Structure formats: C-alpha cells, structure tokens
Amino acid sequence: MQNDKLIIGGHKFDSRFILGSGKYSLKLIEAAVKYAGAQIITLAVRRANTKEEENILDYIPEGVTLLPNTSGARNAQEAVRIARLARELGCGDFVKIEIMRDSKYLLPDNQETIKATEILASEGFVVMPYMYPDLNVARDLVNAGAAAVMPLAAPIGSNKGLSTGDFIQILIDEIDLPIIVDAGIGRPSQACQAMEMGAAAIMANTALATAGDLPTMAEAFRLAIEAGRKAYLSGLGRVLTRGASASDPLTGFLRD
Template identity: 55%
Template sequence: MEDLLEIGGKKIACRLFLGTGKYAGNAQMREALLAAQADVVTVALRRVESGAMAESILDYIPPSCTVMINTSGARNAAEAVRIARLARASGAGDWIKIEVIADSRYLLPDNLETLKATETLVKEGFITFPYMSPDLSMARRMADCGAAAVMPLGSPIGTNRGVRTRELVEILIREISVPIIVDAGLGKPSDACQCMEMGCAAVMVNTAVAVAPDPVEFARAFSLAVKAGRLAYRTGMPGSAAEARASSPLTGFLRDHD
C-alpha cells in the first residue's frame, strides 16, 4: 500500500523536505533535490530574482517539486504576511513556511508572531507551515487556526545537533491533530530517521545536506534514512529494555525456595 502524506490538497511520497540555501550553486542544489527525489522544497523569497534577465533559483527546482516559499527575513507577523503576499503575487504559489525570527544570535523563532501570521495567512487561503519552538499550547493554537502542519525545531538552525527537543516533539506528535514536521538542526541521516521512527509526518533539512562534503550523496542518504524511519514507524517499533538486565536476578531466590 502506498504511504503518501496528504497535505494541502497534495499527496506527497517523499517525506524529506529540503531547503535550497547554502549550496555551492544552483546546479548542485538541483542535483541534491533529484538525488533525494524530493517532492517539497522551501525557497526564501529574498533569494528569488525578480528581473526577467536574471537567472532565478526557481528555474533550478525540478518541476515535480512543490515549492514552499519561506518568509526568511521577517521579524514580525506583518512582515511575514507581506512576504507571503509578494510570493503569491509573483506566482510562487500558496505554500508558505512561516518563519518569524527576531533573534539573530540563535535564529530561534518568535512563536507569538508566527501564530499571528498563521491566523492571517490561513484566512487569506494560504497553505501554512509555521516553524516554531516546540510548545504544546502554541502548536494547538496553530493547528486550531488552520495550519496545514506544525514545524517544531529539532535544535537551532544550522547547528546540526539533532533532535534535542525530542521530549517536546513527542508530545506534539501525540497531541496535535495536524502533521508534525521537524525542521532545523538535523545534522545526520540518523537524526532524520529518529524523527520518523517517533512518528513525525516528515522532516525538513537544509544545512546538513547543503554543506556536506558531497551534498548530492548526502541528500540521498537522508532520503533513505527518512524512508527507513517511516517504515519502522509503520511496522511498529519493538519495546526496548529500559535498563540492562541484572546478572543476578532479584527474584532468583524464589527458585531456590522451590
């Protein structure tokens, strides 16, 4: 049976969403997207050339991919909304990853402004993907107001530190009705696999792939890891022994009694 992620009116086979920043060039970025068989890619509108003569990053996105414009550069809800409207006006579509960051040191998102932007953009018919610090109440509000998915961070952008927010993300997976897509901080394919085993609907990766020694092969590795993790989740994870078994059983004396 095909295992497709239904989101925003689309059916998505590849649960690895990829970013398009930080690559050594557009051609390399395109190769990485193809190697991963990515279906959803995010592009910062600030990087999109508007002039007809200029080469556009969008020209390098394989036609099979759905473009999700991100609002990189927005410091508050109003700016995120403005970027989304510009994206729609320029024909880049309705899928918006809402990124509101007012912290240039860690690039951690402003959940409150992100929620406000989500509310506005949902009303305007956008398919919204708010990027957020994992917080149950916020995630509920985002889902309640119509976000297509909620994107909690695994660790701060670019740190490659993996799913440091695991406990909180697990709560979101259990409690939130819309898909949970871990975004940011995943440094290794095994981090992505772990997210999928936990029950994330998808993961989003940029830095780890874009700055890898071989981004194309690393994109493929991430894609395989996401498939493996998803398959493991669907199959059912075996329970694990929480503690090592004691070499001298504590109830061994009962046997001696018999």
C-alpha cells in the first residue's frame, strides 16, 4: 500500500483529494492546500480585470497541478474554446470538462461532454469530464479518450452527499479509469464512504468554502479520504443479512 498512487493521464499523485478554489478567500488557498494535502487544484477561466491587484496563481503553492475547468460552457464548442484558452495561460494540459445548459440544477450535459472530450483528447489534453453517472456515457467517455471520469454525487454546491451512490458504484465496478467523485460531497464521512466504495479520488469545493473553519475541514477531508482508501484496499468486512455472529469465543462461559 506504500505505492498506492492515483494515476491520471500518466501523471502520478499521492493525494486523492482534488481541491476546488472557488468561493473563498485567495488568502486561504495555501492553508487549504496544505491541510488537504492536495496536489491538484481546480480553477475557472473568466474575463480578466485590468485592475487586478492579486492573481490566484500567486497564491497556489509550487508543484500543485492546476486543473482548469470549462465552467460557463453551454456546449462542446464553448468547452473546447475555454480549454484552449486555459492551456494558453500556460499551466499545463489538464482540463476538467464542465458543460451545463441548465442553470437551476447545474447538471452536466453528458452528450456535449462526450463530444468535447473527444476533441480535447485528440489535441493532447488530459481530459477529466464531469458527468452525470451513466454507464453508457462513461463508456463513451473512455472511448473518447478521457483520462478519468468525474461523476457527480449530488447537485453542485448542495453538500447533500452520495445521492447517486448506486450509479457511481456501477462506474467504479465497470470502468477501467479513475472514477473521481465530484460535486455534492458535503461531509468527510461522505467522502470516506465514496472512497470505501472504490472511488479513486474526491473533488470538493463548497464543503470547504461553507465550513466553519476551512483549513480544519480540509484536514478532516484528507483524513477521511485516506481512511476510506485504506478501508477499500484492505477489503471491507462482510455484512450479514440476518442474524448475528459472535466476536467472542462460544466456549468457556462462566457457568455450568
């Protein structure tokens, strides 16, 4: 278990916690990365301000892999455009595809996501598509060249936990790529559960941004993710559907 690495597009990571950087102070990023033990952090691309006094890149510690997302994209074409601009910003080839037509539930458009994955993978990007957990779509994403598959646990920013747990389990069991649970994970216990199920990693943002103390919550998530991973690698104990099974010897009782 010493050599347990997360491998995405040939890149190896020790951490299985992908950190979001939205909705909290830039000044907290360094502590968040440190306490989360994160080696990958997500970013968004937006119109730049001429009067920008501070840039997020100045707050991200050296050596952390940047994972730009394509948020704001409503179709594959827009996602491809944002991904290319992100790469032009000069911070690597990773991209998290995020395509939404719906602004109420922020659900990903799986079909457009497959199209964008195919284009960006062919351009050499390490493509990590955010998707609604559907086995057929996940298989299409594999064929399109994805480096990982990122199913949602619950709507973005909801902190509701593993609403789609059974379907994520199917992806874990059937897809031969890292399954990274993204969106909706609100508590360390939910992250731990997803890792016990065999998820390769957890991505979280709102759970930290809305926590009482961000660095402490980042650490709680790190510990939960590590615990869940160890439990998965160990192999969970079996569950009895009926009855009980004593843990103590059934002999030598203090009676005749």
